[in-house]
Amino acid sequence: MLSQPRLKEILQLLLQPTVHSAADLAQRFDVTVRTIRSDIQALNRLMQGASINLKRGKGYELEIRDQATFEDWKHQALSPDWTLSLDSMEDRQRYLLSILLMHPEWQDPDDLADMIYVSRNTIQSYLRSIRNLVSRYELVFESRGQQGVRISGPEEKRRQCLSEEVLDRNLTDYVTGFSPLEKRLFEHTDLSALSGILYSCLQESCLTCSDYALKNLVLHTAMMLERIRAGGVLPSHETETLPAEVETAAQTLCRTLEQKEHISICPAEQNSLALHIALNTRFSGISEREDLRTAITRMLDRIAAVWHFDLRNDPVLQKDLYNHLFSIFKARRSEQHHLNPLLNTIRSSFPLAYDISLDAVNHVFQTVRLSEDEIGYISLHIGAAVERCYSGQMIPAKVFLVCGSGMATSRMLEARLKSYFQSKLEILGSLSYQQYLALSETELTSADFFITTVPLPDRGIPFVEVEFSLTRDNAENVARMLSPAQAQFQGPCHFFQEDLFVRFDTPVTKEQVLDELCTRLIQAGISEPGLRESVEQREAISHTNLNDIFAIPHPMAPEAARTRAAVAILDHPVPWNDSGTTVQIVFLLAFCKGEQKSIERLYDFLLEIVQSVSLQQSILKAETFEEFRQLCLRP
Template identity: 30%
Template sequence: MFAHKRLNQIFHRLYIEKNCSSGILATEFSVSERTIRNDITELNTDLKKYQAKIISRRNLGYELLQKENVKQLFSEIDKQIISSNQQLETSEDRIRQLLLLLLLSEHELSLDELCTTIFVGRTTLLGYLRQLRLLLASYNLKITSKMNIGYKISGDESAIRQVISDQLIEKNFESYISQFSASEKELFDEIDLENLATAVASYFPPNQFRISDYNRKNFVIHLAISILRTTKKHKLETISNFFTIDKKIQSAMDELLSTIENDYQITFDLQERYWLYNHLFSDLQQEVHSNSQTTKIYQFIDQMLLEINEIIGENLLQDEILRQDLFVHFSSYLSLKELLKNKKNPLLPEIKKNFSYAFELAVLATNNSKWLSEFEFTEDDIGYLALHIAAAIERKKELSIHKKRVLIICGQGVSTSRLIEAMIKKRFSDKLEIVDIISYATFQLSEPQNVNLIISTIPLQNQQIPIVQIDFLDIKQGMEKIDEILAIEEKHLALTKLFDASMFVINNQKTTRDTLINSIGNILEEQEVVNIGFTKKVLEREHIAPTNITDLIAIPHAIDANIKQTKIFVYISQSPIIWRDDKTVKIIFLLAVAEEDKENLHTFFEYLSDLVENKKLQQKIGNSQNFEMFLSSLF
């Protein structure tokens, strides 16, 4: 490898091509021909140890001699260039990389350096800088330039950190909560992010501190930003401390910061600690409040619900879950309103589209409150409030019938979990019962009990319980996934209803086809499922065309007008039964089919068409030791 990227690229170009002029190279790299000549001189100095050389041929350009001596060097540089190009495939990727370079550089970066690093020309780079200037203006930051030196971002340290958090951390990818991305590891390449996350979990365990998985990850990122900037000696301007800190939280925070200071040989000054306290508290759902604050918040909540009831007639006054959720929301959110004034609600479009009624109630509630008027609520604020109201409205609609028990695992906090809860109740109120809503960190502490289905915003693996993973930014698609699972399970339920423990036999005695059919026919007659004559019809059907459909399965059957409900007798033989010629079976489904019961017959034959293609499933059914094992082996 050479001293900088442009040298690598020139060498790469000359290795591939026989000749290349200085004019072409100067144009490609947006530099002067004089700069190219200096680069060639520098390359030749390094190529001496490889016994290779670049020469200039009149009217042809530069040519690399003794290429065989630098074959390995070319291979290494080629891999590096391919990797870099793959990482910067789009203009968005290159602009992000440019922002990363400017934010993390400790000195001005020249135009040539930036062009070489992100593989673009000067004109393109200047266009990218214009786009970044517009972006950074919203943070009160500027890109300054010094003649013949380069470019640098200038402004408040807290704003620079906010840009790092907002623009360099991709928070919408599905594994944001459960793992660290390649871009996060690149940004914090000298910080052990996994160890940092473990430390946060140790000092702020999920069973003692209410922090959503999403916010817990955010706090880890803010800690990493603090370590990165403190290590580089960047000082914060004066930071206000918005909080009276609970002793338990203060103690945990002090111990965590002390551990980090020891690990990275840094010291967090008072302003740095205030910055971290503010971000911890923006992520922490506090449970400790003064009595006066608690009373004031609950008085407001009751007043708000009373106004909704009196003006609209929507009575939510007795919903204790709503009152508690609103208390947690207001007690933490209002104190952070100034700190979070630029924070956008990513769910707002989804909320307004799917819960327009609840959104209007939230607008009504905030506009009619003198107490809230001082906080200047925006649409983003009202959106979070609407989620809680929407969930309460859906709770009112619940039907008291048998439902599948559902556990929701949500890493994005109370508001998002309430949105998911509300949408599930709106669409599946007659089928699903939500037993709990927990964070990913809480889920990891113990196995879920008495749950039929898990709905998670975080990728989960190796679970015995069916899991539906949904994207919290595309919850509608998640609802469709749940629909599909419920439709499949309804088919399974319809099939299992065709079977009965009283019509299930496992036998290891040798028998013949006709003897077996007669024996089953007698049992069905005794249970008054079929009338006399049914067995004769089954045998006649077998003599016309035997019903063995695989090497293991036969389906003897007959349709009888006297049968009121379709039933299936299951006989599993430990010994093969000769069904016709030399063909044997071990699993017999004898069908007593009601003439008008076409739906159940269709359900069974639809299942059968899949079963005949699945030999492993056939063997699993054949190995059943009792009726319960048989039912569980059907799917």
């Protein structure tokens, strides 16, 4: 379990019969003797079946007490799966932050520099960045001469900072295993065994959750165990009444861990664990709230009136929206905020669903505003319902979906598949990664193939791996599983016209681009004079760039005589949002009420641009509208 390359190299040296002094090792690795001593101490803390001893006048020697135990440990310790990548500045700073958060004692900056292989000047730059970062969590970065540096502050804030700033929730890898950084952070905890214990406790209490939520719970529980061992215990707080099955699961889990880990888990830690179980699982005890029912009715009325998508008779959407809004406000009462790791993907892959949801949510929730993270998940449910409105009949090819990130993403993937392959697919069900592993042979062979968002081990049934947004390439790969003929997708030419095309060959501002495009749409008789103000209102709510090259500004709601896109191509990138992201392709969209199909087709083409670097490059090369049409638009 050696996450630092230097520790592995020291162990490999000590496996040889040669004795090495601290000075020899320090010179070999270009670090201080003090750092070598710290490394030896770290190795001894982790090592099983052996220890490294200092022989006076000679140096360090490996003494093996239990050969079988040591060999098992050595096999794991030298595995490449435990090696941390510290190639980028972000990786090094994240690892440095993890050390300071997990170890509250004073740390010598020189030792920290040696740990992450940077100079003394660079370590000071990293520490300044960390000082600014932790202040947002009510934590204090302390620096005292000879003592060194440390982070102090409330235990709950320390854990929140660890969760949000250190853990990397890349979905594909996140749900199927544990990263070297996670293993390093929780080096005294068997994460795989903990995952099994948690899964069993949830099953016994009839609680279900996505693979993503299960991983969240595993890491939260591992963090609790590590912090208890380090003496960092949560203070007592007023407890919230939770469903009985949640309390039972938390109690069972705590008693099991106390026996296994030989620790004591106080009531405050158990209450915190119960709350996280409630926030990450689905359970039957959801109470009825008339205010949420009313809010959902008003949202769907708004979508029908403004966007002309009538989703009011979709019982699946009604249920999903209620459960999701209930979870949002449940988390808010507990002062919990879950970041949405899918937000950027949702915004770029489902811009229409996101815009519809943003408009409806802001119309209904004016007193209590929902965050973009929360709206992102809502837009998946709305987008799936929009797709269902236009899906056709089920067909013979039988498939299971495997989706590790929860109900919202599996609903969206299912709806996208039905929209693309309405006469070709029969979806037997949606599974988590854990449920896929538990399928019997009979259940496996009931499917022709599997469509999955996470890597799957081969169990004899073919599968195709896709993104939950179902990109063009993904759809074509699914089509190949069904038929040798590839699915064909058409580009919407009629949304573009010559007088709505402009190329800027000199530097301009975002405001100048918007002014020009709005003016052209108004002069063409497509939009009303209030277009520019409405576009500005939409930009103030949430940025409209889909990536670092392409933006789609638009008014708050459909208001045009015809659905059109005014195009600006920029020789010089222009900053488009507060974070400084620049763009060079701008499509200002004007929607016509009642043209649902046209709006969907236009957004499908925008999505194709986002997913195709070659198409983006073709657009950038277009000097005139005719070149734009020939290079980019298909009839």
